Amino acid sequence: MEFLSSIVGLIPCFYDHTSKHTVYIRDLKQKLQALRKEMAELNNLYEDVKARVQGAEQRQMMRRKEVGGWICEVEVMVTEVQEILQKGDQEIQKRYLGCCPRNCWSSYKIGKAVSEKLVAVPGQIGKGHFDVVAEMLPRPLVDELPMEETVGSELAYGRICGFLKDPQVGIMGLYGMGGVGKTTLLKKINNDFLPTSSDFDLVIWVEASKTKKIQKVIWNKLQLSRDGWENRSTKEEKAAEILRVLKTKKFVLLLDDIWERLDLLEMGVPHPDAQNKSKIVFTTRSQDVCRQMQAQESIKVECLSSEAAWTLFQKKLKHASLLESYGLREKNVVMHDVIRDMVLWLYGECGKEKNKILVYNDGFRLKEAVEILELKDVRRCIVGSEC
Incomplete structure (x- = not known):
């Protein structure tokens, strides 16, 4: 039975050599070389495209x-061709060894x-x-803004x-007065749109004190083309395009630090109403x-209470627990590493002319030693009007 199987397998070898079937077997070596080329x-093309994609990403x-x-099709094809080339090389090797394959049908299939x-x-x-x-990713609903932790603004929020x-x-x-946390509060509102699905189509943050850039910021957030901006020479033409887009969207516009009516x-910003719900x-x-801005609601952002201010200060001061212990144990608190941290923080927060703390820096360390009589003086310095 095995003998008959071998005879049957050899039949294709004796098929008419002018037939297209025998070409698959006869020219196998040349075709393998052509396939490798x-x-x-x-x-090479795959590597070039992959590099361009990675650069764009x-x-x-x-x-x-x-x-x-x-790219996926090429990766599949590479695997398939590698397998075919391996089998073809094995077939050629058998011929070099003078072996007649038991089943010429397999040679035909490889060819x-x-x-x-x-x-x-x-x-x-x-x-x-x-x-x-590759193409530019669509901008997210809202751009996350860096912000510090809010303290004492729960009611306004x-x-x-x-x-x-x-x-x-x-x-x-x-x-509210400068430094009471209005910007931080507005940033919190902005970032609150990040983790949740929203009914709004987009949230736009603008630093309004830079009045000349407001229109450009809105234009970019709407992903309108740079050429479109440059080709429109007047403010009115740009406003018309912004209005055309914003009229179709439910938006939130957050303007930080307005000094006068805008x-x-x-x-190009349409007025919010019950219809557009912006x-x-x-x-x-x-x-x-x-x-002047015709706000339907105005919220005064108050200064922190004494307790809230002290809580905020303790979070800023890495040695706050040590400061408490020094204040409780000693009537006089001397400026050392603990109080130095406080001075550095106050200097950064109060800054410029407001800062009357008597310290100086010789380029390496703070050297002036200031004596604070009681812990309450430290608290008054933080939450009082002098700072």
């Missing part, structure tokens, strides 16, 4: 689906697979010449959140500006 070209771009599909890949590989090479391999949900409130102003419609929230030092 084509695969070398495909691999490092620039926060997203590979095009067409390119990603081509046919090689011929098919000689057609498929150049086709894959032709598909791999991409003009563009709660009111703001309530007004953001109130359809009757479109414009809201936060006012004509937002002149910049919101504008701004910070300012003046309650008058809130009225």
